[in-house]
Amino acid sequence: MTETLIPSTAPPALNGHASAAPAGAVPLHKPATTPEPPATDLDDREPDGGRSVPVDPADLPGPGITTETRRPIVPGWLRSRVDALATARHVVDRALYTAGYHGLRCPVYAARLAGYAPRGAARLVVRTGRWVWDTEAAPLRAGAVKRDDAEEYLRLSRQRDHRVRTRGLVAAVAAVFGAGLALTLYVMAPGWLAVVASAGVLLLGWLGQTKDNPVVGPAVVRTELAKLTADIVLRALGAIGNDKINRALAKGGEGIKFTAPITRDGPGYRADVDLPYGVTAEDVMEKRKALASGLRRKLGCVWPAPDPAEHEGRLVLWVGDRPMNETAKPAWPLAKSGQVDLFRPVVFGNDQRMRDVSVTLMFASVVVGSIPRMGKTFLMRLLLLIAALDPRAELHAFDFKGTGDFGALETVCHRYRAGEEDEDIEYVVASLRELKDELRRRAKVIKSLPRSVCPESKVTSALANDKRHRLHPIVVALDECQIAFEHAEHGAEIEAICTDLVKRGPALGIVAMFGTQRPDAKSLPTGISANAVLRFCLKVMGQPANDMVLGTSMYKAGYRATMFSRSDRGICWMAGEGDEPRIVSSAFVDAPAAERIVLRARKVREEYGNVTGHAVGQEPEKAGPEHDVLADVLAVVAPDEEKVWGERIAARLAELRPDVYAGWEASTVTAALKPHGVKAGDVWGTTDDGKGTTRRGFTRADIAAAVTRRDSKRVAN
Numbered sequence: 001m002t003e004t005l006i007p008s009t010a011p012p013a014l015n016g017h018a019s020a021a022p023a024g025a026v027p028l029h030k031p032a033t034t035p036e037p038p039a040t041d042l043d044d045r046e047p048d049g050g051r052s053v054p055v056d057p058a059d060l061p062g063p064g065i066t067t068e069t070r071r072p073i074v075p076g077w078l079r080s081r082v083d084a085l086a087t088a089r090h091v092v093d094r095a096l097y098t099a100g101y102h103g104l105r106c107p108v109y110a111a112r113l114a115g116y117a118p119r120g121a122a123r124l125v126v127r128t129g130r131w132v133w134d135t136e137a138a139p140l141r142a143g144a145v146k147r148d149d150a151e152e153y154l155r156l157s158r159q160r161d162h163r164v165r166t167r168g169l170v171a172a173v174a175a176v177f178g179a180g181l182a183l184t185l186y187v188m189a190p191g192w193l194a195v196v197a198s199a200g201v202l203l204l205g206w207l208g209q210t211k212d213n214p215v216v217g218p219a220v221v222r223t224e225l226a227k228l229t230a231d232i233v234l235r236a237l238g239a240i241g242n243d244k245i246n247r248a249l250a251k252g253g254e255g256i257k258f259t260a261p262i263t264r265d266g267p268g269y270r271a272d273v274d275l276p277y278g279v280t281a282e283d284v285m286e287k288r289k290a291l292a293s294g295l296r297r298k299l300g301c302v303w304p305a306p307d308p309a310e311h312e313g314r315l316v317l318w319v320g321d322r323p324m325n326e327t328a329k330p331a332w333p334l335a336k337s338g339q340v341d342l343f344r345p346v347v348f349g350n351d352q353r354m355r356d357v358s359v360t361l362m363f364a365s366v367v368v369g370s371i372p373r374m375g376k377t378f379l380m381r382l383l384l385l386i387a388a389l390d391p392r393a394e395l396h397a398f399d400f401k402g403t404g405d406f407g408a409l410e411t412v413c414h415r416y417r418a419g420e421e422d423e424d425i426e427y428v429v430a431s432l433r434e435l436k437d438e439l440r441r442r443a444k445v446i447k448s449l450p451r452s453v454c455p456e457s458k459v460t461s462a463l464a465n466d467k468r469h470r471l472h473p474i475v476v477a478l479d480e481c482q483i484a485f486e487h488a489e490h491g492a493e494i495e496a497i498c499t500d501l502v503k504r505g506p507a508l509g510i511v512a513m514f515g516t517q518r519p520d521a522k523s524l525p526t527g528i529s530a531n532a533v534l535r536f537c538l539k540v541m542g543q544p545a546n547d548m549v550l551g552t553s554m555y556k557a558g559y560r561a562t563m564f565s566r567s568d569r570g571i572c573w574m575a576g577e578g579d580e581p582r583i584v585s586s587a588f589v590d591a592p593a594a595e596r597i598v599l600r601a602r603k604v605r606e607e608y609g610n611v612t613g614h615a616v617g618q619e620p621e622k623a624g625p626e627h628d629v630l631a632d633v634l635a636v637v638a639p640d641e642e643k644v645w646g647e648r649i650a651a652r653l654a655e656l657r658p659d660v661y662a663g664w665e666a667s668t669v670t671a672a673l674k675p676h677g678v679k680a681g682d683v684w685g686t687t688d689d690g691k692g693t694t695r696r697g698f699t700r701a702d703i704a705a706a707v708t709r710r711d712s713k714r715v716a717n
């Protein structure tokens with residue numbers, strides 16, 4: 001190692017050399033050595049009376065930590081039931097297919113073989129003749145003659161005479177025996193003679209076929225996929241256009257290390273690579289397309305990822321045999337049987353290696369986003385089915401697209417609506433108001449419970465079981481939620497209640513889910529997008545939508561749902577369960593399958609005594625025009641107040657009608673006034689502690705004008 005001297009006054013951070021390879025590493029090339037640092041003028045300065053200290057002192061103790069990774073005793077595919085079953089299924093499938101393919105063609109094979117039989121017979125006669133007459137040794141005998149080697153010639157001649165005698169005898173016996181057998185069969189079992197003769201003809205036909213046109217071709221034409229090798233990985237890394245990687249490759253791969261042998265991992269290969277210093281796994285993830293091109297694989301096969309247990313430069317490259325969207329998914333374990341405890345993880349999909357991936361719905365609020373037709377509604381329905389299979393759960397399903405995608409769940413829903421008409425929105429508002437009251441009731445119940453029963457101030461599975469408290473899980477789903485949030489009359493109220501559900505609901509046993517095909521600030525208000533716990537992002541078109549669903553900076557960190565193709569239906573980035581976001585292909589449950597699952601769920605619910613609301617024909621009380629937001633806003637702004645901040649209006653509204661406006665913020669007021677043409681602007685004012693400042697607010701005259709406009713329109717109608 002190069003010993004660089006720096007002045008003793010230099011900050012310790014200058015000692016920034018990378019450590020040596022970790023123990024157990026498998027260097028592909030010469031292990032990376034610390035690069036020779038460029039000479040700096042620090043080397044020449046001697047500010048401390050000329051005394052310098054070595055940067056890499058020989059006696060610097062190591063951290064004393066050796067990591068070792070045990071390689072599995074049993075290969076990965078045998079440890080997973082799913083993988084082992086997949087392999088067995090593949091073998092049986094292929095055998096059955098081959099049998100079917102050849103079975104159908106048997107008559108053609110027989111006819112073709114019969115056609116070749118004369119040529120086969122001729123070949124048999126010629127080959128037998130050559131064998132009997134020992135023609136293969138003829139060149140040896142001719143050579144002995146040529147060399148005038150009398151002794152060798154005599155030895156070979158004797159050997160030939162002996163062979164011809166023996167082989168002639170064998171041939172004669174075989175001919176006599178064959179003829180005798182044929183005669184016997186002819187006399188005693190003529191049917192069998194036909195069988196043996198046919199077999200003989202087929203055998204002769206087999207002998208008579210040509211090499212370039214065999215009678216029986218392969219049923220399965222195999223194209224061998226190239227094995228993943230270190231060279232291919234390096235070639236692909238070199239193709240992503242990263243300067244640091246290219247420099248390392250130019251030096252023969254110095255600085256790039258394979259920390260473990262490339263192995264089979266599920267239906268694909270896994271390579272663990274240490275990237276050159278300064279290159280992160282995210283740098284490679286960003287260039288997945290180029291990487292796939294370098295690997296000569298389809299994009300859906302190539303899954304680079306960081307290793308959360310390792311440093312930032314560790315890349316785990318998993319290359320599947322087939323694209324994820326073409327790999328047959330295992331059946332959803334709950335499709336045919338089983339119940340759910342929403343407080344525990346439940347399998348809802350598979351990762352690239354087709355291993356189960358679970359989700360825990362309790363204590364989470366959920367956001368699902370994608371462009372249209374990628375599987376967002378299917379995913380939300382799947383999550384609702386999971387909830388339906390917990391007999392304690394109360395389901396509220398609202399589908400604003402109005403196509404009845406949640407229709408299969410009607411018989412287990414406490415509240416259900418499909419549509420975007422005013423009456424549908426009013427139904428939803430009424431249901432949400434019930435939930436708002438329920439939220440308050442639950443908060444009071446939790447507060448009143450002793451610590452011994454409710455130690456964490458949140459609903460537990462045991463509390464949910466206790467029917468006296470009515471703290472069962474409530475799952476409410478709004479698909480195409482932007483339609484509700486943008487509703488002119490009720491949008492603001494819906495947003496306020498939903499934001500409250502997202503913030504306070506999880507601890508109180510209420511899980512709110514929002515799906516949108518237009519993930520932007522309007523469709524997913526910040527209060528919801530910022531506070532959601534579980535996030536599922538199917539294909540989106542750009543960074544804003546990606547980060548709106550997955551969370552801020554996710555795109556930059558390499559978690560990009562833009563990389564999915566349009567055929568990656570049901571495949572999403574999932575964030576919020578586990579440390580790192582992961583890619584999941586959600587289980588495919590279509591409407592008929594959903595109906596079957598719901599039948600099962602309904603039965604269990606009937607036994608548990610939890611079939612309520614919509615499922616038994618009871619609907620919420622109609623949401624009347626209980627309040628007039630515009631008039632209320634005007635009422636809380638005094639006639640002599642020219643302008644007022646939005647937050648002040650929100651606080652005054654909450655005082656005016658706490659049951660309606662509790663939880664409103666400045667943004668809620670802005671959203672509520674916007675449909676009436678009242679826009680927020682900068683308003684100068686004084687804070688409660690007397691400081692003058694500018695905040696967003698409204699002009700009273702604008703509000704009054706909006707009321708007049710609205711009232712005159714009503715009169716005209």
Ligand SMILES: Nc1ncnc2c1ncn2[C@@H]1O[C@H](COP(=O)(O)OP(=O)(O)OP(=O)(O)O)[C@@H](O)[C@H]1O
Pocket residue numbers: 370371372373374375376377378379401517569570571585586587588589
């Ligand atoms: N998990 C899945 N696996 C495979 N295919 C799926 C999966 N989920 C959905 N699909 C396919 O994708 C299609 C679209 O699904 P879905 O209706 O859920 O899309 P969407 O994103 O909700 O669309 P929109 O926004 O228009 O409502 C479905 O018809 C289905 O065939």
